[in-house]
Amino acid sequence: MTVFDDPLLLLALVLMVAGIYLARTQHKAQQYKRLEIRMRGHLPVASAEVASQENILRGQGTALSPWLEKILQPVATQGERLSGSDRDRRNLRRLLDLAGLRRNEAVGWLVMGKFVAGALFAIALVWGWLPPADRAGLTGVAAGLIGFFVGSMVPEWWLKWRAASRGEKLARAVPDALDLMVVCAEAGLPIGRVLQVVSKELGLSSPEMADELHYTAAELQILSDRTLAMKHLAERTRVSEIESMVATLIQAERYGTPLSQALRTIADESRKTLILGLEEKAGKLPAQLSVPLMALILPPIIAIMASPALVRVIRLLAQ
Secondary structure (H helix, E strand, O other): OOOOOOHHHHHHHHHHHHHHHHHHHHHHHHHHHHHHHHHHOOOHHHHHHHHHHHHHHOOOOOOOOOHHHHHHHHHHHHHHHHHHHHHHHHHHHHHHHHHOOOOHHHHHHHHHHHHHHHHHHHHHHHHHHHHHOOOOOHHHHHHHHHHHHHHHHHHHHHHHHHHHHHHHHHHHHHHHHHHHHHHHHOOOOHHHHHHHHHHHOOOOOOOOHHHHHHHHHHHHHHHHOOHHHHHHHHHHOOOOHHHHHHHHHHHHHHOOOOHHHHHHHHHHHHHHHHHHHHHHHHHHHHHHHHHHHHHOOOHHHHHHHHHHHHHHHHHHHHO
């Protein structure tokens, strides 16, 4: 009798391995936390202020009910412990920023969501696909591990899809936002007030752009360096149109160029880029339509042309 013949022994072995892994991960997380606390004491004052200000801004996310906040807070804490190294946390935070999720607890919720999705997918794969005789053997263990790996990647895949979709919406909203910013700048408003007004006007047509501009306006009020707030906008979105807009605004502020003139130049370039993109898509349409035309129109035409000959052949064979 081996371990794989007894389901209870196999379950105990899996739980023991999982417990060792969780204990090791928690120990590493505690070491990283102690190191972070020690390094925090040697940070410059400006860096500490920027970090605290960013935490304040990140805390202004979507408000949850108190009872739900009380339930999800321990989940986020446990997820933070299991999130791995600082590099892994930064990658997850960058992905969440691209998807528009900026709460402080988002990383912990994402990590716990990956664990839960992996466990559910593994259970569904083992109990819904394998026969009962193979569930307690090596086949069941392999299927469970594969299911856990695939299921744990589903939340991250969804976030990447959401980030890509959000980036496309932001790119389409850039020309309209720049036109409104030109009008506000020509009225004599400063850049912070311009972003506030434009974010309010774009609340219905482009909520994603309105959210980013509102967040940037809040950063301009809190951070001492205005260029840092603009750079954060480019880092959060990773959209080429917004990155060029941020670069132009930073240069205009550095060299004293009038804000309205700089915004008008960016607006003209964004319109030209949008038109070139539409022309490129229109140029690709004939090549993209050739395959559906061949697959949907050519077979009926061949059937209509060949049907008389087929009828004659069938009649001759019947005689």
